[in-house]
Amino acid sequence: MDFAFTHKQEKLGKDVREFIANNLTPGIREEMGGDGLEEGKRGPKVQELYKKIAERGWIGIVWPKKYGGQEGSRIDQYIVEEEFARVGLSVGGAGSGAPAIMAAGTDAQKEYFIPKLINGEIILALGFSEPRGGADLAALQCRAVRDGDEYVINGQKTFSTSAHHATHIYLMARTDPDAYRHKGISILLVPIDAPGITIRPMYTLQNNPKAPAGTTYATPQTNEVFLDNVRVPVSCLLGEENKGWYVGAMGLNLDRVGASRYLISVRRDEDIINWVKHNKLDEYAPAKDDAIRDRLAELWIEAQVSRLMTMRSMSMVERDMPFNYEGSAEKVWSPEHGIKTTEMVTQILGPYIQLMNGSEEAIEKGIFAHNLLASWVSANNHGGVQIMRDQVVRRGFGFPRGY
Amino acid sequence: MDLVLNEEEQFIKKTAREFLEAACTTKLIRAMEDDPLGYPADLWGKIADLGWLGMALPEKHGGQGLPLSYLGLILEELGYAAAPVPFHCTMITALAISQFGNDNQSSEILPQVVKGDMILTWAIIEKNPRLLPETIKSKAEADGDSYIINGTKLFVESFNSSQKCLVACRTSQPSSSNEGISLFLVDTKTAGITEIPLINMAKEKQSKLVFNRVSVPKSNLVGKIDEGWPIIEQILDTGTALLCTQMVGSARKQVDLAIEYAKVREAFGKPIAAFQAIAHPCADMIIWVDGGQMLTYEALWRIDQGLPASVEVSQAKAFCNDKCLAVGHHSNIIHGGIAFMQEFDLNLWFRRTNAMTMKLGTSFEHRSRVAKALIDQPGYVRLGASMYELADSP
Numbered sequence A: 001m002d003f004a005f006t007h008k009q010e011k012l013g014k015d016v017r018e019f020i021a022n023n024l025t026p027g028i029r030e031e032m033g034g035d036g037l038e039e040g041k042r043g044p045k046v047q048e049l050y051k052k053i054a055e056r057g058w059i060g061i062v063w064p065k066k067y068g069g070q071e072g073s074r075i076d077q078y079i080v081e082e083e084f085a086r087v088g089l090s091v092g093g094a095g096s097g098a099p100a101i102m103a104a105g106t107d108a109q110k111e112y113f114i115p116k117l118i119n120g121e122i123i124l125a126l127g128f129s130e131p132r133g134g135a136d137l138a139a140l141q142c143r144a145v146r147d148g149d150e151y152v153i154n155g156q157k158t159f160s161t162s163a164h165h166a167t168h169i170y171l172m173a174r175t176d177p178d179a180y181r182h183k184g185i186s187i188l189l190v191p192i193d194a195p196g197i198t199i200r201p202m203y204t205l206q207n208n209p210k211a212p213a214g215t216t217y218a219t220p221q222t223n224e225v226f227l228d229n230v231r232v233p234v235s236c237l238l239g240e241e242n243k244g245w246y247v248g249a250m251g252l253n254l255d256r257v258g259a260s261r262y263l264i265s266v267r268r269d270e271d272i273i274n275w276v277k278h279n280k281l282d283e284y285a286p287a288k289d290d291a292i293r294d295r296l297a298e299l300w301i302e303a304q305v306s307r308l309m310t311m312r313s314m315s316m317v318e319r320d321m322p323f324n325y326e327g328s329a330e331k332v333w334s335p336e337h338g339i340k341t342t343e344m345v346t347q348i349l350g351p352y353i354q355l356m357n358g359s360e361e362a363i364e365k366g367i368f369a370h371n372l373l374a375s376w377v378s379a380n381n382h383g384g385v386q387i388m389r390d391q392v393v394r395r396g397f398g399f400p401r402g403y
Numbered sequence B: 001m002d003l004v005l006n007e008e009e010q011f012i013k014k015t016a017r018e019f020l021e022a023a024c025t026t027k028l029i030r031a032m033e034d035d036p037l038g039y040p041a042d043l044w045g046k047i048a049d050l051g052w053l054g055m056a057l058p059e060k061h062g063g064q065g066l067p068l069s070y071l072g073l074i075l076e077e078l079g080y081a082a083a084p085v086p087f088h089c090t091m092i093t094a095l096a097i098s099q100f101g102n103d104n105q106s107s108e109i110l111p112q113v114v115k116g117d118m119i120l121t122w123a124i125i126e127k128n129p130r131l132l133p134e135t136i137k138s139k140a141e142a143d144g145d146s147y148i149i150n151g152t153k154l155f156v157e158s159f160n161s162s163q164k165c166l167v168a169c170r171t172s173q174p175s176s177s178n179e180g181i182s183l184f185l186v187d188t189k190t191a192g193i194t195e196i197p198l199i200n201m202a203k204e205k206q207s208k209l210v211f212n213r214v215s216v217p218k219s220n221l222v223g224k225i226d227e228g229w230p231i232i233e234q235i236l237d238t239g240t241a242l243l244c245t246q247m248v249g250s251a252r253k254q255v256d257l258a259i260e261y262a263k264v265r266e267a268f269g270k271p272i273a274a275f276q277a278i279a280h281p282c283a284d285m286i287i288w289v290d291g292g293q294m295l296t297y298e299a300l301w302r303i304d305q306g307l308p309a310s311v312e313v314s315q316a317k318a319f320c321n322d323k324c325l326a327v328g329h330h331s332n333i334i335h336g337g338i339a340f341m342q343e344f345d346l347n348l349w350f351r352r353t354n355a356m357t358m359k360l361g362t363s364f365e366h367r368s369r370v371a372k373a374l375i376d377q378p379g380y381v382r383l384g385a386s387m388y389e390l391a392d393s394p
Helices: A007-023 A025-034 A042-053 A074-086 A098-102 A107-119 A244-255 A259-278 A290-318 A328-355 A362-381 A386-399 B008-023 B026-033 B041-049 B068-081 B089-099 B101-114 B229-264 B276-304 B310-340 B348-360 B364-376
Strands: A124-127 A144-145 A151-158 A168-174 A185-191 A195-204 A219-233 B120-121 B139-143 B146-157 B166-169 B182-188 B192-198 B206-219
Touching: A007 A042, A007 A074, A007 B146, A007 B192, A025 A042, A025 A195, A074 A259, A074 A290, A098 A124, A098 A185, A098 A328, A144 A168, A144 A244, A151 A168, A151 A185, A151 A386, A168 A244, A185 A219, A185 A244, A259 A290, A259 A362, A259 B364, A290 A328, A290 B276, A290 B310, A290 B364, A328 A362, A328 A386, A328 B276, A386 B276, B008 B041, B008 B068, B008 B348, B026 B146, B026 B348, B068 B089, B068 B229, B089 B101, B089 B120, B089 B166, B089 B182, B089 B229, B120 B146, B146 B166, B182 B229, B229 B276, B229 B310, B229 B348, B276 B310, B310 B348, B310 B364
Parallel strands: A124 A168, B120 B166
Antiparallel strands: A144 A151, A151 A219, A168 A185, A195 A219, B139 B146, B139 B166, B146 B206, B166 B182, B192 B206
């Protein structure tokens, strides 16, 4: 066991922090945080900053050199990702699509998608969930029918969060209606501008008022996507036909761990402790309240567990070990911890936490209030916590399926 | 950064698991609960032969000089096996002597410990069980070449089988330079010590000791006079981290028993593991025990590196206390009524895990130490960064 980063890795973290301090100007911050941070959206100043980050070799660290990456270690990637994620910038260049393309894509697909996914030119919108298939994803109804050199797609997708600024949909569709559930599913990389695609916004609890910069899950909008006789060439198929379930799983597993997942769940612990240390509400000092001190310590300890679970996952990835149950465990513990923290904050700061962005008397622009709402998302996206509990015991400990 | 156990660590753990599975049966555990000595001498001998007692002690005294984290793996397995041996109390006392004792003390005592010929224990806690210097009221007063000890100690483990006991006494009033506490190695057969057994949940040997004009030679002082408190803090930190490993092992056994039971016990025509009301608590238990294990390993690893670790120790103990108690509760519910029956094995671990949550600091005490580090130090906290020197900005 080894609980420290190497000196080289410590230096890397320090370099990134220095870079951020010197380059993340108020102008860029303003462009990023104007009316809530929408994932994937990059203005001209932010795009310029990304070029500088790329020059340092900090984009796509774990990806192969021939696809625009650095072939560096997963831990290095984690360190860089964490520093940038703390200021609202994503440099992982992944999401759940990229690892799946890397694992199952053709050479042509890899050459086309990976470099552009890393530099942000390509943004994939997740097209998995349907109105009748979220937790039970294998029940999905969206159909893709082979017609010569094309697939014809019909169906409806929901909670496709980046669809309104994505370039492609990373789509799961049924290609064999007679096969048993997950055995008849394929993955297609569908250009967003293909005729027959309609995107309809679904507004989230963060829409009105918009969440302040730094909020976790600040996104004011997700989308429904309707596919009506959408025709795409067969070259859009990722991996083998009817093997899409397994292709998708490769990406989702990696998506559940990592710096951003961890930070989503623990930033509020740091924020509330640092706030309590440096602020009072008139003469009331929560920092001197023994009940609050005890709860803050409890939250902190749980956050450490969250950090250690992420470090365990990173260690396993670094050693090329497959996840047994560890990724799913992280996706139970960390979001539920994050929820507990946002709830605890309400009882530490009381009526102030009702106050949203833009309100008189709101603390830190209402970020704690917006995070309380945001915490609802974290329990349910990318695999709800109850589904994850099923996976922990079924995959890790051989439990029978009860349904 | 590598949280996966390396080959050597895995080997130590696997060997210990296999040895104890064969050597430490539930029959033996039950027998020792009613045994006047409380531990099987032949098992102790085998443990010495395996080198566990010398594992973390210096090579010059017959030990192997390996890291504490290795010793932690052994204690985790002793916890998993509910092994009725005075390992923890012997180890933390021996480690204190190796670190703070003089050459005479170390060379007399440690080789005997390594060979399994000497059992040690410690007596710090008194009526007020909090682990603070002001709670120590037993007095030692100089009298010629001796110190005379008067006072009462509580919750002393395996005193009946120990040859020596490390006793904390007040030798002066606290001053600006020290807490006025000193440590003495006391021969357990010394006249004037009355041992009163405490009947406890884990059914282990635990005592109240009354010292009435107990005379100890001055050469038995460990460390410097009046300067014992920093030594005690280190004993408590190391002891707590090691106790956490044992508690994690013991809780892990309760999880494994629950999982095993859920798969074979049928209700409504299927194994109860197929019901999510059973499966999900199992997932939670796994997550909690993993969490306690990682916090504990981190604390031990830091002690091994010579890094400050008191915050990490307290993080581990507070978490293990709460979550290991909760593991017991879940495991009980999954087992149903049979869990309450003496002849069913679960209670062997349930009682021991619970007892460990109460020793060496409650959750409140440990969280109070964590809160102090988080809140009362100047600066800003950040996960993954030092807890001993906080950052100037968020």
